[in-house]
Amino acid sequence: MPETVKINVEYLTRVEGHGNIVVDAQNGKLLQCLLEIVEAPRFFEGMLRGRSIFEAQHITSRICGICACAHTLVSVQAAEDALGITPTPQTIKLRELLLDMEILDSHILHIYLLAAPDLLGVGSFKSLIGTHHKTVRRALRMKKICNDVCDILVGRHVHPIACIAGGFTKLPAEKDLAAMQTLLKGLQSDMDATVDLALTLSFPEFERATEYVALVNDGPDYPLLSGDIGSSDGPRMDKHDYRRVTNEFTVPHSSAKFARFNRESYAVGALARLNLNFDKLKPAAKMTATALGFKPPVHNPYLNTVGQVIESVQCLDHATRIVEDFLEHGIDQAERVLVGLNEKGTLPVRAGNGVGAVEAPRGILFHNYETDAHGAIVKANCVIPTAQNVNNIEQDMAALVPVILHKSEAEITLALEMLVRAYDPCISCSAHFLKVYLQNQ
């Protein structure tokens, strides 16, 4: 019974980005329990300084290739907020479609390639190819379809091309919409099979109630693209007040910033969204939740993966409806925006301060740009979902370790790795945004 354990998982695998888990327990007493973020810092916020607000999307998309569309969407939202541009209803619908595909794609990646190997007890998706060949094929097929839809809509999924501040440089023609519809239809049976797979998985039992934070709004739809900041513990806040929610602080062991709101920590992501907005799910997603025995509020972080399955159903459903709607009512091609128009200062720019808040696959994501009168960025701040979650993950680990301390070191390690992976952390993102404020200005 190794009541004394020293765990040091370097370069945690199957998460996006680099993180280490450090646990130090002696004689049954937990001395240290950390999730270290060791990703090389990339200084995006610094690099944005002096750049045109119209370039912000292109640059910030490169923060994270996994949720490049979410960064794009939040960036254009913040830029439009700063410039005082209101997107058209058509633009908003197309952006919702893009976000649906992003979340779907990311969830599929996480469910099948990152989480499933643990749950099915193999080392990685590569071993799955042997043991669960069909499953792997399905996963790759689903990912490809999400990508193909994004290709049609914005040129590509990783670092989308056509989605810029103001709208889209290119709008789908009717045959493009028809192609998307066919693709999405083709996804349906694979989605059913995904739910069936989820039914066979069993998750570790562990509960720890925490604060859940996600976008909320008054519309009828499950809020992903816009809204206020909602919390399970407190009142609704305007997105411009995001700093009062995130309250970031640094800790010595991590290059990510930690966040806390009404309690010592809070969680964002699929679980948070479902705990706050479950009622707005479409019937298909609700039925999936019932089938999977998911009844909010859910306090088991491992079930984040189940939440992702439910959201995948929701996103597919929602995306299909958008495409059908466009097929019925047509797309106004006149709304295309011309890129780079502002090279000669043709668009009105102003000194402003804009905030974007979007539900990225891993949770609420904020971008905030302050511009000068020429539309150049003077200050930028980005708060990444994983950065908000890290604190909560450590709290979870601290609660979990004492309970499982009697197990073997390998078992403890696996349990912790699985816990961290359940949050689907995107460490590359969070390390890019270790943010501290201008000390000398």
Next chain:
Amino acid sequence: MKMEKVLITDSSFEVKPATIVRKRVLTDKEHLFEIRLEGGEALNHDPGQFVEVSILGAGEAPISICSSPTRRQGFEVCVRKIGKLTTVMHNLEVGDTLGIRGPYGKGFPVGILEGHDLLLIAGGLGLAPLRSLINYVMDNRRDFGRVSILLGCNTPQSILFGDEVDLWSSRIDVSFHCTVDRADPDWKGHVGAITTLIPGETIDPDYTFAIIVGPPVMYKYVIKELLAKGVPESQILVSLERHMKCGLGKCGHCQIHNIYCCQDGPVFRYDRIKNLRGAI
């Protein structure tokens, strides 16, 4: 639009299947291959012509035929490893197959050369194409007048076809000189640029054809020396290397003004191209 696909025959892009029957490592960069067309078919080439070698997956490349049509059943090519095709080719062994298109281009006009003195000048890998003519001349020695061979190389180690070079240099009916840019202690011969060999040659300008094959930089200087010796421009022949893709006078890469190196050349009379800026 629905596309249909058909097989066609007699296309210029078709290749003749061929087999490597002998391989000799000349240096680590240059290998010599003897190739035989399937069914023993003769290539029927003239000295100075080239073939397009095809290796599926690696592409095609124009390679000079370096053997004389008077010798062997097959033909030989000497290949320097530099890119895709040439790298793959170096890895081929005896018995391996490849595809051949050609022979292409206008080679050395042996009919016209007959009865004349020959001054054969090769630099580096230029010896490969010239070797086809040299051996042709050796095999028909009495049809020609005086024959001199001038050879220039980087280093003694980079001399290609060493055994044959020895043979030529030992023949009494051939005058042979070799020079290297950089000598080593064992080198007994000449050191310096190939141009330095020319003044020492006894030339009867009216009866001499000078034939030059070498790297692009070499031509200008050698021609200058030859003209100084009084060799008429119409009796200086050069073989030019150009980027070449098709060998069919279409792809445009090898074009020099209005001539196509692959079809109108690679061997040219100097007087015909001297006014084409960039040719030499």
Next chain:
Amino acid sequence: MDNVVLDKNKLNSFIVQLRARHPVVAPVHRGYNRYVFDEVENGDQIAIPYIPTILPPKKYFMPQHETLIEYDTRLGQTLNVVVEFASLVIFGVHTCDLAGIQCLNIVLSDRPKDLHYLFRKNRVFIMGLECNDYCDEYASCHLMGNDLPKGGYDLFFTDIGEAFLIHIQTLAGQELIEDMDFLRPAESFHIKALQAVRSRKKEIFKNEVDVERDEIPELFERGFDHPVWREIGNRCLSCGNCTNVCPTCYCYDVKDIPNLDLRSGRRVRVWDSCQNEPFAKIASGESFRAERADRKRHRFYRKFKYHNDRFARYYCTGCGRCSRTCMARINLKETIAALKQVVP
């Protein structure tokens, strides 16, 4: 042969009926100044009048990427020469582009023949369309003698007001429209209308540069060292646009594309451009047209001299594409005009 008349309001039926036999490609408008030849389903999708399409119809004779050969090395080094093609009708080809196709026909049937090109050529029906007025200021079709039709089509359309007068030049063209009962035989007033169009064109179309066509060979004969080459060479970005859009450029590269199994694959031909840096570079690194001025000059000489010497025909049709697409605003008309200026 004959002339028939197609009422403009029947263009749609015409296209729909054609389509029943062969796919039809025609100029379509794709946003800002972007005209392309693409497949159409009906007459409404066709953009007429139009300024020359970004790429000329040569893409249907010699596609940008074209499979020449398919192979499988498990079967040895033998290969299958294949042609991918579609029998189709190209509708609405301007006279300059008809001339372009004729130019390509000439070079690519010169020995050794390019069978891939010729195979497709024999399966394409060409329907020309007369320009009653200039497309824009870049054209120099009159100078090059291509503002009026000179063959190269199966059917040729002229807009004579309410209707198109169709000149039937080939039997194949005749057969294509045989069962179209909405076509009427041309009457004498139709022919008069055509003559009226032509005489109006005489007033509109004039030499676009102050040069006579017959003077051109001379200009190039003595213009090799003209400073204009250095001047445009200094402005050129070697983007290759001018050659890629030219209806008479046909330079290409050939390369192998193996499949993922690394055993089978294709040998493909891709358009190449003499303006590209590596075009005339050999394996040892020397480039024979390293200077942009040399490359620009080479392009112009291919249009106005080299091919003329070989095939007795200009390889510029006057379509204006190269000038239209050049971001550095290197203009063919200005270049010819400059060439005429004798330099002290």
Next chain:
Amino acid sequence: MITKPNVAFFDFACCEGCQLQVANLGEQLLDLLDIIEVVEFREVMSEKWDGIYDVAVIEGSITTPHALERIERIRQRSKILIAYGSCATIGGVNGMKNHFELPDIRGYVYGGAADAYPTMATRAVHQAVKVDYFVHGCPVYPPEFLEVLKCVLAGVPYHVPDAAVCVECKLNENVCMYERGIACLGPVTRAGCNSWCINNDNICYGCRGMVSNPAQNAMRSVLEMYGIPLEFIVRKMDMYNTCRELDEHA
């Protein structure tokens, strides 16, 4: 090929989007796995390998002394090393920070804690160790990646196209952005992406790096002609190509 070559993927400072492009190949990935043996791919695999890598695929730029040591170690263990994605091949967006004084930018992002995060000027991988193959692009263009991989497996060089993006742009029948008065980096950027961005009505941002002999003076006059401030294009050029300076001074 008798045995499948061992291939390992490593990431340095980057967004990991290029690795994701591998997963995005879809079922084609399974065909790929028929010809290579992926032995390490941290993003999606837990397995580690301690032998010699036949092929190491490197994503990301070298930005810390620790990374420099790590890439050197990987180089020693690899027969073939591929720089994969713009961060690796040309420094990419990470290079932008080179334009700020390092202490300045560190201070901006980390405030007082700056010293805890050692960093150095961003380097492309070839500016740290020898690189055998380059797959440019931000993100990489999957068909090109497969082309390069096939060359690697066949043991032949891959020639990165040294023509402008414009070539592909025209083959795809786009109207030139300059015709609309908009600056595009296509003319100085090397082709190979099939003019991805312009096909989607955006401009080329130069993510693949510059052609070997960019017409810099001509480019400048073009910008002048269209009334586009030079500083604008320089800024845009910097987005991906700042690390080029390290090559020039090398």
